[in-house]
Structures are given as structure tokens and as C-alpha cells.
Amino acid sequence: MYNDIVIDHFTNPRNTGELADADGSGKVGSPTCGDIMMVTIKVADNRIQDVKFKTFGCGAAIASGSMLTEMVKGKTITEALQITDAMVAEALGGLPEPKLHCSNLAASALHEAIKDYQAKQNG
Amino acid sequence: MYNDIVIDHFTNPRNTGELADADGSGKVGSPTCGDIMMVTIKVADNRIQDVKFKTFGCGAAIASGSMLTEMVKGKTITEALQITDAMVAEALGGLPEPKLHCSNLAASALHEAIKDYQAKQNG
Amino acid sequence: MRRVYLDNAATTRVAPEVVEVVVAYMQDKYGNPSSVHEFGRTVRRSLQTARQQVAELINANCPGEIYFTGSGTEADNLAIKGIVLNGEGKRHIITSAVEHHAILHTCEDLEENHGCRVTYLPVNGYGMVDPASVREAIADDTALVSIMYANNEVGTIQPIREIAAICREKGVLMHTDAVQGVGQLPIDVQADGVDMLTLSAHKIYGPKGVGALYVRSGVKIRPIIHGGGQERGLRSGTEGIPAIMGLGKAAELARLRLPEYGERLTRLRDRLITGLLERVPYSCLNGHPVKRLPANANISFSSVEGEALLLDLDLHGIAASSGSACSSGSEAPSHVLTAMGVSVEEARGSVRLTLGLETSAEDIDYTIDTLAAVVERLRAFSPLGEKGAQHV
Amino acid sequence: MRRVYLDNAATTRVAPEVVEVVVAYMQDKYGNPSSVHEFGRTVRRSLQTARQQVAELINANCPGEIYFTGSGTEADNLAIKGIVLNGEGKRHIITSAVEHHAILHTCEDLEENHGCRVTYLPVNGYGMVDPASVREAIADDTALVSIMYANNEVGTIQPIREIAAICREKGVLMHTDAVQGVGQLPIDVQADGVDMLTLSAHKIYGPKGVGALYVRSGVKIRPIIHGGGQERGLRSGTEGIPAIMGLGKAAELARLRLPEYGERLTRLRDRLITGLLERVPYSCLNGHPVKRLPANANISFSSVEGEALLLDLDLHGIAASSGSACSSGSEAPSHVLTAMGVSVEEARGSVRLTLGLETSAEDIDYTIDTLAAVVERLRAFSPLGEKGAQHV
Numbered sequence A, B: 001m002y003n004d005i006v007i008d009h010f011t012n013p014r015n016t017g018e019l020a021d022a023d024g025s026g027k028v029g030s031p032t033c034g035d036i037m038m039v040t041i042k043v044a045d046n047r048i049q050d051v052k053f054k055t056f057g058c059g060a061a062i063a064s065g066s067m068l069t070e071m072v073k074g075k076t077i078t079e080a081l082q083i084t085d086a087m088v089a090e091a092l093g094g095l096p097e098p099k100l101h102c103s104n105l106a107a108s109a110l111h112e113a114i115k116d117y118q119a120k121q122n123g
Numbered sequence C, D: 001m002r003r004v005y006l007d008n009a010a011t012t013r014v015a016p017e018v019v020e021v022v023v024a025y026m027q028d029k030y031g032n033p034s035s036v037h038e039f040g041r042t043v044r045r046s047l048q049t050a051r052q053q054v055a056e057l058i059n060a061n062c063p064g065e066i067y068f069t070g071s072g073t074e075a076d077n078l079a080i081k082g083i084v085l086n087g088e089g090k091r092h093i094i095t096s097a098v099e100h101h102a103i104l105h106t107c108e109d110l111e112e113n114h115g116c117r118v119t120y121l122p123v124n125g126y127g128m129v130d131p132a133s134v135r136e137a138i139a140d141d142t143a144l145v146s147i148m149y150a151n152n153e154v155g156t157i158q159p160i161r162e163i164a165a166i167c168r169e170k171g172v173l174m175h176t177d178a179v180q181g182v183g184q185l186p187i188d189v190q191a192d193g194v195d196m197l198t199l200s201a202h203k204i205y206g207p208k209g210v211g212a213l214y215v216r217s218g219v220k221i222r223p224i225i226h227g228g229g230q231e232r233g234l235r236s237g238t239e240g241i242p243a244i245m246g247l248g249k250a251a252e253l254a255r256l257r258l259p260e261y262g263e264r265l266t267r268l269r270d271r272l273i274t275g276l277l278e279r280v281p282y283s284c285l286n287g288h289p290v291k292r293l294p295a296n297a298n299i300s301f302s303s304v305e306g307e308a309l310l311l312d313l314d315l316h317g318i319a320a321s322s323g324s325a326c327s328s329g330s331e332a333p334s335h336v337l338t339a340m341g342v343s344v345e346e347a348r349g350s351v352r353l354t355l356g357l358e359t360s361a362e363d364i365d366y367t368i369d370t371l372a373a374v375v376e377r378l379r380a381f382s383p384l385g386e387k388g389a390q391h392v
């Protein structure tokens, strides 16, 4: 069902957890499946220095979170905001069709985390 | 489907054919299946001296004709008239249920042959 | 005693390659295709292979147009009920008088219980439907035309392309019961232009208890069995994987063996027909002499009764049938022969001999000899004489 | 890697003795039971043997009360539609909220398309129907009560005898879907007092694609598939002989192995349940602790998602399922757990482990170790913490 990249990220997810001193934190849930994705970021010089994720969700959700953290580390805020859920799925080599709509929340959670960071900056 | 007695009488039917100088002849047909049974008899001293049958019908019909001829040979007219289709079926060791109602015409054909003989006697 | 099986239209012996596949899907690949784990996923992939194999045999556009069922009969029921009850409200069906009971009795049920109107088209002396009669019968509320590809009793092949073209022109859906045609004839659902087609595994050296319905993409059809939504919602129930995989393999083998297989059967069939008509006086062929299934010979013998003939053949090791194998034990003359205008008596003296993969020329010659002797024996004490009732 | 199959409620591996029978009826005894010749007669007699074997397993009064179908699902459809559409005009059905989709979706079809009214009885926290609720629900137009023998997801055994007694008293027919109960529990249709019962071969080490419906003599039921009149007119279509003979053999084996088999499974099941509940914090058993199928363990783990659990188990060679094997790919929480009042989150973290003939104590211990590790790993990065949402 899942390809090898997905299975790898599911089995050995990168950057799991929650940054203790996060600059921004985002949490989104899928209304259809009840999945939850949480992303915390550390930002310096307008770049994402560190990122961690937590997931309550299926294998695809876990792999998406893991892949996202790899994709986003070191990127500028502007670059990070351009990452979409579709790009995460693509980086994973594709996800099964029924999984696309519900388990692919990682980019959204990241964007929430960035919004949170920006709000704190401005506030 | 058929027992060994039936198969024997089907394979080697006794007394097939038509007596050339018959004293009586009977022919009956089954309205459900279109089977035809024909029996000819030779009578002397009120006894059936000889008997032959012809059949257009299934295996059970052929075996019934054959069995009937064996049962009836040498019997008096009165005795012969007591033979029923059920008795023929019984002598054959039983017939499959769906065959009972349509292929067991031998006794009826015999009775017709006796009637024919009696009519000739009286006529 | 020699044993000769000439009842391949009733059912066939499962091919060894097929048996192997069936066993593998009972013993090793036993998962449920709906399961997410590896045991299940393996089988799910295989199921798609079987669909592909069947699709290729009839040249369907894609495997997704193949739906597996529990028999050819169920596929026929699904095709007809599934269209008529699909909510579009059309309640007229056109079929023929010589269809299999799976079609005829389904139509009768729809007439009696679902307010449908059914036109049963007549056939000519060869058992053939006139395409013009289909055109005439089509009405505004015609939901479906269902005409069999080839007849199971007399082997006559119907003018399916002509009929399908008329249906297409009139915007009416067309189904064909090709249970007997598949595997013997080069069927091509796209070239033939049919919207639905029924086939059954056990007629092509696959296992009994599995059939398939081809449904052209876009045709709207309702299920008759509800549940877990298998077969994309059209036929619920855990898929009969061993038999389905067997059907897939049987379909592949059938495709690879065509058309040589058809040619070989045709040669043997003609040897049988010619041999019998030459050897046995007052015998005649039922069905079309040329537009007939390669495997089918159906011959009437005057003055003898079919069941007695079959019994005698059986005692000589030859398995044949008269009319269609029927479970009721009834001996009413075949509805097919009756519709063709064959007299009741000739119909009752008919024997169907259907050839198969294992039939040899020696089998054919043994059958000719045996049947000639059997007919002679039975005629000797038939009250009708050898010429039959109409000649008396 | 060790491979442990704990999804026997989804389907089972066919027993070697059964495989042998299936092969014999493809290769040697391949006749059509409707044929009059010896090839056919042999098979016709065998069919009766299979009927007898199934009848004995459930203690039917005679083999004639057993009707073979193409799946458990089809048997369920036949039972419900066959009664409701039998012409007596009663249009009310009583069933439960935790039935298999074969029942639920059939009922929905009858509601939507045939003017039926359906009462879906609630269940308690164990998934059990209250017999008193059946009594209350019975109305003048109640045609049928259909309550499953034991649940396929949580294993809870229903109070069938009490419910059947109420139905008998009220003069209402009672059907039970015993697909999961047969083979594990000592089912006796006469003592239980049910009028109809569904079973399926592939849950008892028989092949997929064959089921049976027990119909007590005298119960009037209409076919849903029409044709050649096989199965005494109740299910037309050439009988799936290889699979049917396999079901017969599987039924015989199941009968001979009971009750030892049930006891052995119960011991292993309890070892599994106790082991998991002890080892994994914040885990709980779904379904009844005692009135449950010997083979069924269904456990919820807080804060982890079932599909991820299954995937990780699968990667460790363990085949399990969450909820019922479902072909739609949907991840909606199980209707059974929802009806039992289990929270959506707990429902989503549920795993069903179902034991079988080949399950060993080592398999159980390996599963406990693996599952404990997998849950720990997944919880480590769950945003809900190990206790789950309601504890946060």
C-alpha cells in the first residue's frame, strides 16, 4: 500500500517531539478522520533552525510529519510558507489516494506554527 | 438413479415387439410426457400364453414394459387384470419418484389389450 | 469401459493449471482482500490480475469493467435487475424465447413482482433472432435488450453485432449472455458493441461457482446483494478468491488457445455430425449448420426418447445431455426446440453432444458407433417405427 | 521474521483436508449435479453429503434445511429479502445497531426502495442487545427479527435463546447471522430456537465464496436469484461444487473439533488479553469479558491511531485488523464501537486480534511484546500523551 519512502519515515520518523523553547507552535486536525498534527519551530535570522512534530494519525500522517521536518529545516520563513501538503506527499513518492485528503496535514500545521511565530513577533 | 433390476430390464428387455397374430392389443400414452406403451397378447384357455410390448419412453418405461411381460405370462385373465402399475414398479425394486407418474404405463396398456381381447370375444 | 465426456456445455473439467492456482489461494495466499496487512494486500493485487485476465479475454477497455459474481446465473440476474431497478424507471425488457432460464425466469420475476413488461422475441427454425424484430420491439420505455451470444442447447450463434448496432442507434442498453460463447468464439465487447456481457468459469475449464459480468464504464447499475461494498459496491460479500483466481487463469488459457481451439473443435464436431447423420437414418441436426458453437452437436432421432438414449449412452460410458441440464427433473420438451418449431416428438428424441479440450477423434468415432447401435436397438421396439410418428 | 496471522475473523487459511476435497471436485468429480449421467449423479450425491455435514454442525433437523449460497453476505441478503418480499406483506424488520454490513445495508436498501420500516436496537456498553427491547419493538407488521449470534468486531455473544423465545412467543420469525459463532460455539438451531441462520465457509477453514442459509422447514422464503431452480428453487445457478464440498468438509472438521477447540482458543485469548492489559498502560478491552467469542480480543489503546498500529504490527509480521475488514478504505470509526458508546478516539485506537487453529502460545507472547513496544513508540510522539485526549 505504502511505498518504501513512506515506510522508512513511518518506521524511523525524523524530528519527533516538541521543542521545549519553541518560537512558534501549530496544531491542526482533520475533520474527516480526527487526525491531529502538531509542529513546533525554532526560528533565527528569519530561518527555521529547528523543527519537531507530533502526530495522532495513520502511517501516512506520521510519514508526512517526518518528511515535512526534513524539508523545512534551514529554509527561510518565506520558503517554508511555500511548502504545500501536495509537495510533502510528492516528496514521499506519493500517497495512496484515500490517504491524500485526510492524513496530509503537516504543511498546514507548519503554516500555523509560522503564523504563531509571526503573531508573537508582532505582538 | 435406477437400481440394478431396472437397468437389467432396460438393457435386456424381455419380450419386445408385437405379436403378429395377437388376440388383443392395447396402446396407451402418458399425457404429461408423451410416452407411449403398446402391449399385444395371445390368449388360450383364458390364460395369457404370450405377450410382447413396445415402448416410446424413458428407461423406466422400457423396464416397466419388460417386467410386465414377465409378470403376466401364464396368468389367467382375472389374475392379469389385478396387476397394477404400482405392482410393476414394485417388482422392479422401485422407481425414482419423478418417474412414477409418467413412465409406468405398462399395466394400463395390458388392461387395454385384455379389453380389446374381450371385446373381440364378445363381438 | 471407455469413458467419453460429451457434456462440456453443462460443465467442464477444471484444467490442471487452474487447479494449481485455486490451491495456492486456499493454502498460501489466504488473506482477505479487504484487509490492510500484507496477507490481504497480496490477495488484493491478485484480484486485479484476475480482472485483467478476464478483461483481456473479451477485450474490455479496462479491468474495472469486470465484476465477479457467484455464477453465470447471478451475473445474468445482476445485469437485468440491476438495469431495470436502477431508478431510471424504464420497465420494458426485450429478450428472446430461447434464452437460458437465468434470463427467462428473471424476466418472469420482474413481470410478476416489479411491474415490468417483457417482449420474448421469436426465433427461426435455426433458433436465430431476427435483428429487425429487435428494432420493431424497442419502445420508449425499453430499458434493456438481452440476447444470448450463442445458445446452450442447439449452439446457434446470434447476430449480436447487428442487434447491438440497432440498440446503440436507438439508445437502448444491450446485454448478452455469452456463457456458452466465451472461450469458443473470438468475443470482443468493444467491436461487438455490447454494454454488458455474462460469462461463467465452469464452462471454460474453471471452477463452478464463479461468474463475471462485464459492465461498460458509465452504465448505471444497481446491486442485488448488499453488504461490505466489495466489487466497487456492485456485489457485496467476501470475494470467492480461489475460484476467482481460477477464473482468471482459465480466461488467460482460453485466450491463448483461441482460435486454434475453435478450429479443432469445429473439425471434430463436423466429423461427429456428419458421421451420425450418415449412419443413422431419420436423424437430423438441430440448430444452424454453420453459425453454431464449435463444440455443439444437437441431433434428433425419430421414434426414440431422449432419456432412454442418454441412459443407454451412459451405460456405454458416454456422458451426453438432452436439452439443458436442468435441476427440476422435468421431462417437458425443451423450450428452445419448441420455440424453433421442432415437433414435440423430435424434440424428445434430441441429444446434445458437446465437445471439449479432452475430446479425441477416437472418442468421436466411438460415440458414432455407440449411438448408432443404441438408436437401432431402441427403435426396434418403438411403437412409432424408425421413421417416427409423422411418417406413420 | 516471524509471521503471525491474528486476523482469523476476517478469513482463515483453508485446512489441508478441505483443500484435498476441493481439488477432487475440480479434477475427478467434475460433473454438473443437474446432469443425468454418471458424472452428474456422483456429484449430486456428494452435494447431499455436504448438506448433511453442515446440517450436523448446527443440528438442523434435516439436510434439506440447508441452502448453499455464494457467501455469508448472500445468505444474509436471502434471509432478509426472502422473508420481507415473500408476499405476506409484513414490512417491519427488527435488527441491532451492531450487525454486519451484510445485514445493515440490506435493511437500508429495503427502507429506501421497498417501503420497509427497520428498528435498529441499541446495545449496552458490551455490545449486547437487551431481549426486552426486542419484545418492545415487535409490532403487528413485524416480518422478521435478525440478531447476530456473535459480533465480528468485539466478539460479544448475543442472548440468542432469550430473543428466539420471545420471537416464538410473538409468532415472529427469527434469523441469526452466525458467521462468527459457527465453529467456535456449540450452536444448535433447534435448541436455540431460530428459524434461519447464516454461516460462511471461509471463517471455518473452508474456501472463500460459499455460505449457507439454514431455513427451518415450513418457513416461506422467496429467492433473490432466479434461473435453473437449483437449491430447490431458492438459489439458482450451477452449484459451486468444489467450494460447497469444501464447506461440507470444513463443517465436519469443525464439529469434530468442538468443544476442545473453543477451550483452547479461550485459554490463548485470555493469555493475550491479560498480557496486553497488564503490559500496556491505558489500554482496555472492548466487548464482554466472558460472553465473547473464544477467538476474539479487541483492545483500545489511548492516544494511538489504529491504522498506524496495524501498519507497525504488519511490519513486524503480525496481521491484525481494526474494526471489520472493510473494502471502502474509509477510516470512519467502527459503527459497532460507536454503538457501544466507546469514544471516537478510543474507537480509533482499537485493534482486533482474532486467533485460529494455527495460533500458538509463542505467537501470543510475541504479539504481546511487539504490540507493547509499538504502542510505546507511537505514543512517544502522539500529541495526546499516553493517557489520551480525555485525560489531557
Ligand SMILES: Cc1ncc(COP(=O)(O)O)c(C=O)c1O
Binding pocket: C236, C237, C238, D009, D071, D072, D073, D074, D076, D100, D102, D148, D150, D151, D152, D177, D178, D179, D180, D200, D201, D202, D209, D210, D211
Ligand atoms: C458477522 C458476519 N456476517 C456476515 C459476514 C459476511 O460473510 P462473507 O464474508 O462470506 O460474505 C461476515 C464476514 O465477513 C461476518 O463477520
Ligand SMILES: Cc1ncc(COP(=O)(O)O)c(C=O)c1O
Binding pocket: C009, C071, C072, C073, C074, C076, C100, C102, C148, C150, C151, C152, C177, C178, C179, C180, C200, C201, C202, C209, C210, C211, D236, D237, D238
Ligand atoms: C447460456 C447460459 N447462461 C447461463 C448459464 C448459467 O451459468 P451458471 O451455470 O454459472 O449459473 C448457463 C449454464 O448453465 C448457460 O449455458
